[in-house]
Amino acid sequence: MSGLSEFALIDTLLKPLARRAPGAFALTDDAAVLPVAPPGEVFVITKDALAADVHFLSDDPPGDMARKALRTNLSDLAAMGAEPVGFFMALCLGQETSENFVKAFVKGLAEDVEHFDLPLMGGDIIRQPGPFIVSITAVGKAREGAVLRRNGAEAGHHLWVSGTIGDGALGLLVAQDEMKNLPAAEQDYLLGRYRVPEPRLSLGKALVGVASACIDVSDGLVSDAGHLAQASDLAGQIFQPNVPLSPAALSALQTDERYLETLLTGGDDYELLFAAPPDAEDKILSLAKQSGVVVSCIGEFTKGTGVHVTDKDGMALPFHQRGYQHS
């Protein structure tokens, strides 16, 4: 990239994002100091990397890429029931990454720094000959011993999911110009769900002590249900008619029922998928209401392995996940 140097990028674009974190030292030092954890609280950390042309499309607005990179990490914190406190970022600029791209990227990031009131605390900028890559490390906090894990489900526990499923995968198809039959408003809705996911932070935090296991849906509903089931040494049963779909996803399904597989196995939902004992139902519905997000009970855990999806007649649908996949 020509134009601004790394120092100038940090000085002019990134330093303002760090101003609410005294321990970030205005990004001038070798490392940042986290705030002192209050007694009984622990820090929770997650780290992801996203690459242009892999996790983003070249047409995606750079600001949305930034927000997605941050939000997918926040979704990991939500799945642990943690509350975010700040983040670190490594920007790996490619040969073709323009100054305007970086400015638009940081502008989008700045919007989410405001939206989540979450400071940038440090990081790195490098230049390299490949595609643009961003790696974010998000730091959250939780009560000691009170994080949501994947491995706590028991046989008989219900399987719940927040929001609606499949919008992200359909949004990717919209971005690839493959959903032209849908009304423009529905295409826009799906595209937005794909580009700027909503981490379910409030719900995740509320589920601590209520849910027995939790994950965020990033690989796809069936696959991530498989991760929960496998970690808990159980089988997952999903009753497909209960899987919550948005009006736009229902429209897509009306145009072609083969989209059902996309909805159930596509990724990029960033909804919370969690297990809970049957008697927690009222509590869960109440917490979800307080968190401003809909939740749906879509199945249960049983002894066995893999994930099994059945239709309204109890017939098996061919979207199984047979235990932990090494492929």
Added chain:
Amino acid sequence: MSGLSEFALIDTLLKPLARRAPGAFALTDDAAVLPVAPPGEVFVITKDALAADVHFLSDDPPGDMARKALRTNLSDLAAMGAEPVGFFMALCLGQETSENFVKAFVKGLAEDVEHFDLPLMGGDIIRQPGPFIVSITAVGKAREGAVLRRNGAEAGHHLWVSGTIGDGALGLLVAQDEMKNLPAAEQDYLLGRYRVPEPRLSLGKALVGVASACIDVSDGLVSDAGHLAQASDLAGQIFQPNVPLSPAALSALQTDERYLETLLTGGDDYELLFAAPPDAEDKILSLAKQSGVVVSCIGEFTKGTGVHVTDKDGMALPFHQRGYQHS
């Protein structure tokens, strides 16, 4: 990359590196939980990214790349006076990254996990069409309010450096086959210094409360002295004859005195460069001895801006850094 999937890579190669960190949950969850900080301690975090063909040469052994990636982050913690407790890693595998490369990379990393007794706590593996990139986030701990910063030097404070300077830059030349005049043993020494730097963790921790400012030399002695001077709003004066050189660097200088500029301005030293009041000299020499590393007083801070290097006759050498560079 063909062969092992991300899941299999994590399962077979990375999981063993996480076994000493209970909060890493064997790398099976969405995020990791840091241990509870003892009262009065804070966490210190740094994040860097390194790319093949930029920060590594294609001939570098993959295991050394891994150790360098980890160690440059540990060097940042050393410069803050922090003690490392664990690290996170995002591996961005390129199209040409082979399974053997990844295995050798993780083998080198495993050696340093043992050497520093430092667990891998989490991270991510992605595939993308560019060069191999690794981003590491290192977590350290320090006493609250007791970290080394860059901005504490005062006029009259001395400028000190650990170890020897310039070996990393010469080691890069060795790797590029440009130092064939040197004896093989000296070439090997320099290459080792370039490929596997030694973070000065023990010295950094010992300097807390003694040094008034500190940085690690990654960009080059003159440039990083400039960062210290600029952060402290002072000028740096370096007396070149006092800059400590290794026998191999002295040999190189005998073959061509123009290497002096390489030594003073090249990067990749990962030595600590720090400021201290003149009356701290005995204390510093004693702490350095306890830490098993040589330190040298190479100059001082004065009012003014930039970094000025003088030779044995007090003549200015042309390796100035005129304040903070935006280029």
